[in-house]
Amino acid sequence: MTIRVLVAEDQSAVRAGLVLILRSAPDIEVAGEAADGEEAVALARELRPDLVLMDIQMPRLDGVSATRAVVAEGLADVLVLTTFDLDEYVFGALRAGAAGFLLKNAEAGELLTAVRTVARGEGLIAPAVTRRLIAEFAAPASAPASARPSRAAADPETLSGLTRRERQVLSCLGEGLSNAQIAVRLTMAEATVKTHVSRLLGKLGLRSRVQAAVLVQELGI
Numbered sequence: 001m002t003i004r005v006l007v008a009e010d011q012s013a014v015r016a017g018l019v020l021i022l023r024s025a026p027d028i029e030v031a032g033e034a035a036d037g038e039e040a041v042a043l044a045r046e047l048r049p050d051l052v053l054m055d056i057q058m059p060r061l062d063g064v065s066a067t068r069a070v071v072a073e074g075l076a077d078v079l080v081l082t083t084f085d086l087d088e089y090v091f092g093a094l095r096a097g098a099a100g101f102l103l104k105n106a107e108a109g110e111l112l113t114a115v116r117t118v119a120r121g122e123g124l125i126a127p128a129v130t131r132r133l134i135a136e137f138a139a140p141a142s143a144p145a146s147a148r149p150s151r152a153a154a155d156p157e158t159l160s161g162l163t164r165r166e167r168q169v170l171s172c173l174g175e176g177l178s179n180a181q182i183a184v185r186l187t188m189a190e191a192t193v194k195t196h197v198s199r200l201l202g203k204l205g206l207r208s209r210v211q212a213a214v215l216v217q218e219l220g221i
Helices: 012-023 037-047 063-072 088-096 108-119 127-138 156-161 164-174 179-186 190-204 209-219
Strands: 003-008 028-034 051-055 077-082 100-103
Touching: 003 012, 003 037, 003 108, 012 028, 012 051, 012 108, 028 037, 028 108, 037 051, 037 063, 051 063, 051 108, 063 077, 063 088, 077 088, 077 108, 088 100, 088 209, 100 108, 164 179, 164 190, 164 209, 179 190, 190 209
Parallel strands: 003 028, 003 051, 051 077, 077 100
Antiparallel strands: none
16 A cells, blocks of 8 residues: 655755655655645645654744644544644644654654554654653643643543553553554554544543544643
């Protein structure tokens, strides 16, 4: 199955490099290129890619706002490119529903792996990045209030709506495990894991596995 990717990056040289790397993979197709956030959203609507590789800081419409629009309309999953300063933009992208984060200086192989991982519906990529993001996000004074999960989501009582199996899967998400790893850990089919993840995200009002991992840290599950 070919993964169709829309590349949104305002620096032409960087964008060309990303496109070159993506086109080197036989299972990845570059569906389009955008030089700013507005163009990214417009092309996502037109081309309906599987994934948008989104720079977080772009002109006209920033990556956070563009991510929010793409996710809200269900146009594609979003993999955010960041220098990872852990500023309001990164937290905003998390809140907007980004499926994953990737450092701009990532090696070519890491980029391809990240794209394939997010395309499979597994947003927890680049463990080092995820651990740092979760640590900063979970720290009471670190993340802006606007970027944190809602009180309802962070309330332990909210978990009462989850089944025992969903709680187990949620705990695994907090460890950054992939669907395949969770399947082995809990002795179930990978497809079943994916179903549990989708259901628990819906019940908790979360948009991504990254948000779920943050919630696990906040609740100390």
